[in-house]
Amino acid sequence: MTSADDWANSETLTTRPETDLANLVLLGGDATDDDEIELGDATCIGGDYNGTGAACGTGWSDVNGDGAVDILDLVMVGTNYDLEYSPWIP
Ligand SMILES: [Ca+2]
Ligand SMILES: [Ca+2]
Numbered sequence: 001m002t003s004a005d006d007w008a009n010s011e012t013l014t015t016r017p018e019t020d021l022a023n024l025v026l027l028g029g030d031a032t033d034d035d036e037i038e039l040g041d042a043t044c045i046g047g048d049y050n051g052t053g054a055a056c057g058t059g060w061s062d063v064n065g066d067g068a069v070d071i072l073d074l075v076m077v078g079t080n081y082d083l084e085y086s087p088w089i090p
Contacts, residue, residue: 027085029076033059037080045073 029037031044034057041063044056048069053062063073 029080031056
């Protein structure tokens with residue numbers, strides 16, 4: 001429960017502090033978690049096709065995280081094939 005006293009020492013912020021974000025790397029289709037989208041990723045996904053996800057080294061075959069290993073995961077590999085990273089640029 002709040003009261004007027006709870007806000008007695010409050011102050012409205014007119015500016016917000018800036019926050020530096022770490023570099024983000026977004027890789028769609030890197031099932032093997034080696035920062036490269038290549039044949040091994042497609043092989044991993046193919047090996048668990050119609051499954052719910054399986055380890056591929058330190059990666060995971062369900063690359064889009066929807067709980068199913070299917071064509072959508074392979075599409076991610078195909079879309080980003082031969083890429084090494086995909087830096088996020090705000
Ligand atoms: Ca990979
Ligand atoms: Ca999936």
